[in-house]
Amino acid sequence: xxxxxxxPQSLIVQKGGISIINCAYxxxxxxxxxxxxxxxxxxxxxxxxxxxxxxxxxEGRFTISFNKSAKQFSLHIMDSQPGDSATYFCAARVxxxxxxxxxxxxxxxNVKP
Amino acid sequence: xxxxxxxxxxxxxxxxxxxxxxxxxDMDHENMFWYRQDPGLGLRLIYFxxxxxxxxxxxxxxxxxxxxxxxxxxxxxLESASTNQTSMYxxxxxxxxxSAFFGQGTRLTVV
Numbered sequence: 118x119x120x121x122x123x124x125p126q127s128l129i130v131q132k133g134g135i136s137i138i139n140c141a142y143x144x145x146x147x148x149x150x151x152x153x154x155x156x157x158x159x160x161x162x163x164x165x166x167x168x169x170x171x172x173x174x175x176e177g178r179f180t181i182s183f184n185k186s187a188k189q190f191s192l193h194i195m196d197s198q199p200g201d202s203a204t205y206f207c208a209a210r211v212x213x214x215x216x217x218x219x220x221x222x223x224x225x226x227n228v229k230p
Numbered sequence: 231x232x233x234x235x236x237x238x239x240x241x242x243x244x245x246x247x248x249x250x251x252x253x254x255x256d257m258d259h260e261n262m263f264w265y266r267q268d269p270g271l272g273l274r275l276i277y278f279x280x281x282x283x284x285x286x287x288x289x290x291x292x293x294x295x296x297x298x299x300x301x302x303x304x305x306x307x308l309e310s311a312s313t314n315q316t317s318m319y320x321x322x323x324x325x326x327x328x329s330a331f332f333g334q335g336t337r338l339t340v341v
Contacts, residue, residue: 128271151329160234160320160332161273193246206272208330215259215280216324222272 118133122142122207130228136163136194138224147209147219152181152192155204155223164205165192166184197228233257236321236333237289243340249308251336253321262304262327264296267335269316294333311340 122141130136141148147170167174167190172187174181180193185204194201207221237252245258255262261280265273275288277296285296293315304323304326308315316339324330 123272148328153332158335158337160335163329163331166329196303210329215278215286216330217275217278218263218322218324218330219275220265221269 118216120219121207121221123177123207123224125224126222127225130194130197130226131184132164132197132199132228132230134197134228136192136197136201136226136228138205139156139189140191140193140209140221141187141189142209142219144209144211144219145188146211146213148212149210150181150183150190151208151210151218152179153206155206155214161206194226197226199228199230202226202228232322234323234333236319236336238336239334241336241338243308243311245312245340247308247311247340249311249338249340251306251307251308251321251338252320253304253323253324253333255304255321255331256302256303257323257331258326259295259302259323260301261323262298263322263324263330264294264304264306265285265320265322266290267320276306299316304311308338311338313340316340 151166155161263278264276279298321333322330
């Protein structure tokens with residue numbers, strides 16, 4: 118079964134709006150939660166990451182919110198721009214298991230001008 | 231900057247051929263991974279390696295094998311390519327507390 122569940126599958130946002138992508142997990146052994154951004158024809162690139170002892174991390178327009186008790190985390194993109202149009206993957210890692218990463222199914226974001 | 235390089239961006243192979251996908255990383259990472267990416271299915275782990283000559287099956291290893299003779303190089307082998315192995319293949323490496331870093335991907339078409 119999928120270890121990390123991601124929603125929505127696709128998202129359309131107007132320029133300047135807020136994009137929100139959600140992920141949920143069950144495995145409490147996960148110790149690191151990165152988000153990746155992927156443009157068509159490219160490999161995923163690390164965007165931002167958070168550890169479970171922190172509830173929020175912000176880098177520029179990108180923020181991760183983390184709710185350990187609910188086993189949920191989300192990516193917020195503020196002031197979304199057409200250049201943010203890409204597929205976003207959340208992930209979770211079990212460091213004790215060879216640094217193995219488990220990925221969500223991806224969200225295709227389209228920011229309309 | 232971490233660099234993960236995959237040998238080919240695009241490959242077209244015939245059914246039944248033996249196919250080699252090569253991946254090299256320059257960060258001395260212990261762990262390397264091969265994923266395949268298909269629409270609607272996200273990234274699925276095929277195999278990973280945690281040290282030279284050490285490998286573990288991922289979630290979808292059937293029809294694939296791997297080789298890691300040197301720390302920086304991790305190869306994915308399709309023993310007898312089939313059309314259902316047409317996909318985007320992504321190599322990644324990671325080490326210590328850091329995130330995984332991906333190569334640019336190889337789009338493989340099996341005809």
